Each structure stands twice: as structure tokens, then as C-alpha cells.
Amino acid sequence: xxxxxxxxxxxxxxxxxxxxxxxxxxxxxxxxxxxxxxxxxxxxxxxxxxxxxxxxxxxxxxxxxxxxxxxxxxxxxxxxxxxxxxxxxxxxxxxxxxxxxxxxxxxxxxxxxxxxxxxxxxxxxxxxxxxxxxxxxxxxxxxxxxxxxxxxxxxxxxxxxxxxxxxxxxxxxxxxxxxxxxxxxxxxxxxxxxxxxxxxxxxxxxxxxxxxxxxxxxxxxxxxxxxxxxxxxxxxxxxxxxxxxxxxxxxxxxxxxxxxxxxxxxxxxxxxxxxxxxxxxxxxxxxxxxxxxxxxxxxxxxxxxxxxxxxxxxxxxxxxxxxxxxxxxxxxxxxxxxxxxxxxxxxxxxxxxxxxxxxxxxxxxxxxxxxxxxxxxxxxxxxxxxxxxxxxxxxxxxxxxxxxxxxxxxxxxxxxxxxxxxxxxxxxxxxxxxxxxxxxxxxxxxxxxxxxxxxxxxxxxxxxxxxxxxxxxxxxxxxxxxxxxxxxxxxxxxxxxxxxxxxxxxxxxxxxxxxxxxxxxxxxxxxxxxxxxxxxxxxxxxxxxxxxxxxxxxxxxxxxxxxxxxxxxx
Ligand SMILES: [Zn+2]
Ligand SMILES: [Zn+2]
Numbered sequence: 001x002x003x004x005x006x007x008x009x010x011x012x013x014x015x016x017x018x019x020x021x022x023x024x025x026x027x028x029x030x031x032x033x034x035x036x037x038x039x040x041x042x043x044x045x046x047x048x049x050x051x052x053x054x055x056x057x058x059x060x061x062x063x064x065x066x067x068x069x070x071x072x073x074x075x076x077x078x079x080x081x082x083x084x085x086x087x088x089x090x091x092x093x094x095x096x097x098x099x100x101x102x103x104x105x106x107x108x109x110x111x112x113x114x115x116x117x118x119x120x121x122x123x124x125x126x127x128x129x130x131x132x133x134x135x136x137x138x139x140x141x142x143x144x145x146x147x148x149x150x151x152x153x154x155x156x157x158x159x160x161x162x163x164x165x166x167x168x169x170x171x172x173x174x175x176x177x178x179x180x181x182x183x184x185x186x187x188x189x190x191x192x193x194x195x196x197x198x199x200x201x202x203x204x205x206x207x208x209x210x211x212x213x214x215x216x217x218x219x220x221x222x223x224x225x226x227x228x229x230x231x232x233x234x235x236x237x238x239x240x241x242x243x244x245x246x247x248x249x250x251x252x253x254x255x256x257x258x259x260x261x262x263x264x265x266x267x268x269x270x271x272x273x274x275x276x277x278x279x280x281x282x283x284x285x286x287x288x289x290x291x292x293x294x295x296x297x298x299x300x301x302x303x304x305x306x307x308x309x310x311x312x313x314x315x316x317x318x319x320x321x322x323x324x325x326x327x328x329x330x331x332x333x334x335x336x337x338x339x340x341x342x343x344x345x346x347x348x349x350x351x352x353x354x355x356x357x358x359x360x361x362x363x364x365x366x367x368x369x370x371x372x373x374x375x376x377x378x379x380x381x382x383x384x385x386x387x388x389x390x391x392x393x394x395x396x397x398x399x400x401x402x403x404x405x406x407x408x409x410x411x412x413x414x415x416x417x418x419x420x421x422x423x424x425x426x427x428x429x430x431x432x433x434x435x436x437x438x439x440x441x442x443x444x445x446x447x448x449x450x451x452x453x454x455x456x457x458x459x460x461x462x463x464x465x466x467x468x469x470x471x472x473x474x475x476x477x478x479x480x481x482x483x484x485x486x487x488x489x490x491x492x493x494x495x496x497x498x499x500x501x502x503x504x505x506x507x508x509x510x511x512x513x514x515x516x517x518x519x520x521x522x523x524x525x526x527x528x529x530x531x532x533x534x535x536x537x538x539x540x541x542x543x544x545x546x547x548x549x550x551x552x553x554x555x556x557x558x559x560x561x562x563x564x565x566x567x568x569x570x
Contacts, residue, residue: 056213066210070183075206084203092201095162096269103266106258116246116255120264123160123242125330127268128304130157131169132331133338136275136306139217140170143319143348144335150343151222160237161268165230166223167214174212176276177316181291184210189280189292197270197277238265274302279309287314287358289365297328305329314358315350323355377452380406386457395429400456402431407457413450431459 062068079087134154137143146154155166163169172186179185186209187200217223226233239261246256283296286308293313300307300321305328308321322329338344383406386394391407394400399410401424410428414421419441427435436443436451443451 056215058211058213061211066179066182066184069210073207075183076204078206079203087203089202089204096198096202099262099269100266103258103263106254106262110254110258112259113250113252113255115250116252116259119242119246119249119256120260123260124264124267124271125304126157127161127264128271129331129334130154130159131161131163131268131272132304132306133334134158135163135166135169136173137319137331137335139166139220139223140173141316142216143317144339144344145346146338147343147345148222150338151220152225155222155226156233156237159226159230159233160241161272162234162238162265163269163272165227167217167227170217171212171214172209174214175209177313178212179210180293180313182210183207187276189277193277193281196280197273200276271303274299275306275309279303279307283307284310286310286362287355289362300328305331305333311355315355317348318350319347320349375453377455380455380458383455383458385460387460391457391459392429399424399428401427401429402459403433403436403451405433405459406452406455407459408451408454409456410454413454 076087077083134151135158138146138151138154158166158169176185176187179188181188181190184207186205187196189196191199239257242260242264243253243256246260247253278299279294279296280292281294282299283294285293286295287310291313293309295308295310297307299309306312306321308323308327308329311323312318312321319335320329320332322332335344335347339347386407391400391402399414401408401410410417410424414424417424423435423440435441
């Protein structure tokens, strides 16, 4: 016996022993064999989970259900040439191969009249909408409420698409949404386009789909009706009705059978299959790119409007797939029409504010990606802090200019400066903030960006005039201290203990009693008067521009390395 065959046998034995490990047959034509979803959770969690109390099959689902199931339930071995015959689901396989062959035979041997063509197209949309508006948006997602007559109509329409019962279809689809891109997703797109399109129906599922509650559907009389009469219904809706309409209508029995029944069925099948394959493969991740669903017009076109699948996986209970009026979503139009004629109510819509958030998040992510590919100026915290005197000293040997409190080495730009070399040369060793920001010329954003790349240091105090201001403050502080010391000496005599403390407390006032400005006083107002406001407030992308104040220098890593004060210009 081969290793793979042994694995299969072991797996099958486990299936008999452990109810939770059953892999039920799933095919497109026969209704499920009264599959009990709850067995999955019960069988899985026999050792730890409490007894099921709720009426929901996932009522006692453990928090680590996905990882636990993937670990504990072995998947069937991969399908290979040597085991393929034993792994095929023959009912689905036969339907999915015979119908296209029959359609091809019919197309090459049967005349297509205009009436039959129109009827076939109509019946294609009739079946397609049964799946999209009925099976999918109504029963799998509960995105609106349908009146009983509409439910019956949708059940018959959906039956004509020959895609299994509502019960089976909706249960699989709920698992697809809950376990997207994991092995518990019955048609996981991570297994490739072919698998998600039809491979998952042609061979036996490698795993049982993850648990999904359908207790609401079990109570539905329309679903029960369809379930009970499934076989006669698919024969009538799938084949007999499209044939007899063309037969009795315009005497085209053969055309009715080959075009409206068989070829139409093949188109509807692959149209729906594209929602699982193409919609997880082609297009944009407009709202979230963590998983495979995508938005694309072509997918919408071939799936009766189910092509905005990224949106759909984000907002599965929204009755729309397309949010904009100009996007193709006939299923949405159909549901809205049903509402207008009073057959549908409670159409669910996610708030536009939440929908827009998804778009904005993806736009920001794209911009961040673009930004991370560019090089940006050094952060001020990674530049050395330089005193005004050191800056001036070094300016004698290299072209350094202060703008915005940053020291720039403009040597590479002297000859490239659009305004001419002389304008730069005249400002070496100086603070050119005012000139740069509109005093001489209001430089462009591009100029701001380029300038920021030339940073070699941060000026201690930020601006030349701030330095002057600091010096002025220091002088005032010293004078005030001296004056109050002499007053104190006069009052209590030399050497008195209170003298020093009195001097310290009055040091916040100047000699004339007015308060001394804060030590880290920013730029004096006079310096700002010629600065172009827009240019001054420009923030180079990728960095929040901050004018350094003395108090912030402690955070500067280079300053810390250099004992907290100044460092060497880079
Ligand atoms: Zn999907
Ligand atoms: Zn869905």
C-alpha cells in the first residue's frame, strides 16, 4: 500500500470514529446529506468545550477555533495523479463536464434564432439574479428582508442555476467569509485560481469547511420547500422550463434546450464561480489588502454585479456590491426595484463615513509606501547641536547657512542656486530664515525639501536672534540678582542665611521689578514680520518640522552623547 493510500485510510478511519472530522460530500447538484454544522464544534472540542447550550451551531465555538482545528484535524492528502480517481466527486464532475460539452455540441449543430437568443440572455439573468440577489445577498448575508412571494420567486430563480440547495450554498458561503484565505474556507483563493473556480467542487474537499451557523435558514419554510423538492425543481427550472417556453412560444424546442437551458447554465455556473476565483484575484484592494478579495469592473460584468468583492468582504451585510451609481451592479438595481414595488424591505447599507474610512486608509497606506521609498532629511534629533560662535567659526572654512534653526552646508548647491551663487555667498555664516521665507524670495516646497537635505547641524537656541535674546536675558538676570543681593545685604547684614535665598527668589524679576522673560524665549516678533506665512508653515513631508527650544535639547541624541550641549558639525 502506498503512503498516500495509507494516509487516506487512516483519515477515513478517523472520520468514522470522530464525528467532528467527517468530510461530508459536497456537490453542486445534490442537496447536503442533512449535514449538522454543530458536529464540527462538538467533535472538535470534546475534551474542553462545555456542552452546547445555545441554539447556534457556533454558540460554543472556542476562541482558538481556527488554529486548533487546523492543528487537530488532518487534511486529506493532496490530490495527485495516482489518487485522483478515488478523490473525484463524480456528480459535480459529471455536471461540470457534460453540460459544457453538450452546450458546444448544441451550438455547432443548432440554429440560434433571435427570440431564443433573447430568451437565453433573459434566463441567464433570471438564474444569475436568483443566485446573487437570493442565495447570496438575501440568504447567505441577510442584507435585506424579502416578502414571502419574492422569496419563493428567488428560490425558483436560484434553483434554475443548478448550484446546490440554498441551505448548502449559504452554509459554505458563510464559511467562506468567516475563514477567508484559510483552509477552513471551502473555496480558499490561496489554493490558486483553478481550485477556487471549480477544483473545490470536482475533488472531495480536503477539509470540512469551518463551522458557520445557519439556524436562521433552517427555520425558513421557503428553504425547506426547496430542500425537499430539490431534484424535481432543478429538472424543471434548470431544463424543462427554458425548453418549453421556447418550444411552445416560437416552436424552437431544440434551441430552447441547447441555448436557454444548457449553454445558459454553463454561463451561469462560470459566472458564479468567477466570484470565488476572479473576484479574489483581479483588481484593486480598495478597502483592505490583508486578504485576497478584489474590486474590478470585469468581474462585476461577468458576475451580475458581484465584482466589487473587496468592498463586499468588508461590508458583507450591505445589499450593494457597488457603492457608486456608475458602477455595474444589476443585483443592487434588482433589489432596489423590489423595494420600490414593495417586495423587499430593510435594505442594509453601511454608513458612508465607515466606507470612506476604508478608502482613506488604503490611500494613506499607498502614500506611506511611496514615502518609504524616498530619502528624507535627517531628523533634528540626530543632528549635532552647535553654538552660534562655533557655527560662525566653522563658516570660515565651509559654506554654512542657518535657516529655520538648522545649519545647512550649501557647498553642493552654490552653483546650482537658481537665484545665483552670490545670494548664497552673501549669507554664509548668517541666519537667512527671513530671506528664504519671502524676505527676498518665498521659496517653493521643492526648495524647502532640497534645503532640508543639506542639514548638518542644529543651532543652539534655534535662531541668531534667539541667541541674542538669551544673552540679553542672562545679563538682566545677573543684574537683578546683584541688585537684590545688595538690598538683602543692607537689610539683614552680610553673611545672613536669608540673603542668598532672597536673592534666588527675586532672580525672576529684573531690577525695575518687571518679570524676566523665560530663558527659552522663542524668536522675537520683529524677526517674523517679513516671513511669508505659507512658506514658514511648510512642513517637509515625512517629518514634522519643529523649531528647537533650549528645553528640548535634552532629547537630542547627539547632544546627549556630547555631554548635553554642543557637538561637532557633521
Ligand atoms: Zn469572496
Ligand atoms: Zn458574500
